[in-house]
Amino acid sequence: MRATWGTIISISAGVLLLKLTEIRTKESCYYVAFTYANWTDDRPRFIVNMTFSNQTGIGSITTINEEIASPVSRILILQHSGRQKPRTVYNASTKLCDLQNVFNSVPLFKPAKDNMLKQSNYTLSCPLVKGTYAMHNMRVSPKNPLLSLLYQPKHTFSVSGGLFEELSRGRRLRALSTYFMTGKVVKKSCGSNE
Numbered sequence: 001m002r003a004t005w006g007t008i009i010s011i012s013a014g015v016l017l018l019k020l021t022e023i024r025t026k027e028s029c030y031y032v033a034f035t036y037a038n039w040t041d042d043r044p045r046f047i048v049n050m051t052f053s054n055q056t057g058i059g060s061i062t063t064i065n066e067e068i069a070s071p072v073s074r075i076l077i078l079q080h081s082g083r084q085k086p087r088t089v090y091n092a093s094t095k096l097c098d099l100q101n102v103f104n105s106v107p108l109f110k111p112a113k114d115n116m117l118k119q120s121n122y123t124l125s126c127p128l129v130k131g132t133y134a135m136h137n138m139r140v141s142p143k144n145p146l147l148s149l150l151y152q153p154k155h156t157f158s159v160s161g162g163l164f165e166e167l168s169r170g171r172r173l174r175a176l177s178t179y180f181m182t183g184k185v186v187k188k189s190c191g192s193n194e
């Protein structure tokens, strides 16, 4: 399989709840509302455009104009609550070439990955090959258990990370694209599909 950066974002997305998400339980549904997002890219080599909507989720288009031999993804998810120190929910730096294994071996992540791949033409390949990859209205599976883990009244979360290129000499990383977003998990009655 091929892999791209959007994959990362998406997976991140899945894992990171990048999108309007809904979890149905007997009593309540959980939604993700994004309050802020920004990102950078490394034009003209690596071009990223993302769109966010509480209604329809996350979309992204990634254009890779130069093959990336050794891509590395980083993800940090923090939960914030008022004055307390942020709680680290997830913090990882992963070589993309190993990502498939990681996602397959962590039961919590596999559904997010599978779900993401179904909703885009991003692929899990290594190295990253030239091309344009698109994802529209990415939706996290309603059964993704991360949402219920993240849900805390009055808490917010932030997701930061990016895709980097490992430079051959030394272990320096060069950013291809970085992103930062904040949001909250909202609990609502299941009838209202806001």
Ligand SMILES: *[C@@H]1O[C@H](CO)[C@@H](O)[C@H](O)[C@H]1NC(C)=O
Residues within 6 Å of the ligand: 038, 039, 040, 180
């Ligand atoms: C995105 O926002 C975060 C938090 O405000 C900031 O630290 C970061 O520099 C911003 N990045 C860009 C590319 O604007």
Ligand SMILES: *[C@@H]1O[C@H](CO)[C@@H](O)[C@H](O)[C@H]1NC(C)=O
Residues within 6 Å of the ligand: 049, 050, 051
């Ligand atoms: C990103 O996508 C949006 C929505 O499709 C579009 O309006 C915007 O012009 C794009 N931005 C860039 C920099 O390509």
Ligand SMILES: *[C@@H]1O[C@H](CO)[C@@H](O)[C@H](O)[C@H]1NC(C)=O
Residues within 6 Å of the ligand: 033, 034, 035, 036, 052, 053, 054, 055
């Ligand atoms: C999503 O909803 C939140 C809170 O309801 C709002 O602050 C934010 O601006 C919305 N974001 C988008 C992209 O619509």
Ligand SMILES: *[C@@H]1O[C@H](CO)[C@@H](O)[C@H](O)[C@H]1NC(C)=O
Residues within 6 Å of the ligand: 076, 088, 091, 092
């Ligand atoms: C995340 O992990 C990196 C590398 O292990 C570490 O340097 C950093 O302090 C961690 N950050 C948080 C907020 O846990």
Ligand SMILES: *[C@@H]1O[C@H](CO)[C@@H](O)[C@H](O)[C@H]1NC(C)=O
Residues within 6 Å of the ligand: 121, 131, 132, 133, 134
């Ligand atoms: C992915 O889909 C976009 C449009 O949705 C298309 O332009 C692009 O060529 C496709 N990329 C691949 C690698 O199939």
